[in-house]
Amino acid sequence: MQQILKEAIESINSVEITTLSSIFKLLLSLLLGSVVGLERKRKGQSAGLRTFALISMGATLAMLISIYVPQEYLGLKNGDPGRIAAQVITGIGFLGAGAIIQGKGSVRGLTTAAGIWMVATIGLAVGVGLYLVSIFATALIIVILMVLEQWEHRIRIGGESRIIRLRVSEIVTDIEPYRECLSNHNVTLVNVYVEYDYAESLTRLNLVTLSRDSTDYISLFEDLRKLQPATTAVSLANQVTI
Secondary structure, X not given: OHHHHHHHHXXXXXXXXXHHHHHHHHHHHHHHHHHHHXXXXXXXXXXXXXXXXXXXXXXXXXXXXXXXXXHHHHOOOOOOOHHHHHHHHHHHHHHHHHOOEEEOOEEEOHHHHHHHHHHHHHHHHHHOOOHHHXXXXXXXXXXXXXXXXXXXXXHOOOOEEEEEEEEEOOOOOOOHHXXXXXXXXXXXXXXXXXXXXXXXXXXXXXXXXXXOOOOOHHHHHHHHHHHOOOEEEEEEEEEEOO
C-alpha cells in the first residue's frame, strides 16, 4: 500500500504528463475554481461556481496539452510548452469582457472579470505542477474579495461614484446650497452638469458625487426637496460599481 501511494505521489509530481497526474490536476483546478466561483455567486454575479470551475479546468487542460504535445511528438528539447497555454491569457480576456455590464452610466462586473483572469492563470499554474502556489493564490483571492472588502467598508476608504439628477421648475444659478446639503450627508460633490430650459423656466442638474455605501439617500433626497421646493424630480444613477 505504501509503495502504491509513493508511486502515485511521484506520478503526480512528475514533470512528464501521465494519466494520474492529469486527473489530479484537473480535480485540483476544479476545486480551486469552485472556491472563487462560490464567493462570486454569493455576491449575485452571473459568473458563479460552474463558470469559474470550467475556466480553471479549461486553463489546466490547455497547459497539459501544451506540455504533452512536445513531450510526445517533438521531444522535450525541441517543443515549446508555453505556446498553447499563452493563448489562454489572450482568449480569457474576451470571456472577462462578457462579465462586464455597462448601461446608463453604470459599469458592473469589473471585479468578476479580474477574478476570471486570475482563475485562468491559477489553472495554468496547476497544469505545470505549482500546487502550493495555486492554493496560496486562491486563498489570497478569497482574502481580497471578502476580508479586504469588509475592511474597506469599515474604515470607509474611497466611495462610489453616483449621479444625482434633479429637475427644478425654475432657473438655478447658485450651486453652493446643494453642495452644503450633500456635505451634511457626507457626500462629496465632484462635478455639476447644468441644462437650462428658459422657455419653460426649467433647470436640470446632474450632480456627480462620491458617496459611502451607508449613505441614506431617502433622507438626502428629502433634504434636497426642502432646499429647493421647486424640485419636481430626484433620481439616482450608478456611475461606477464593482
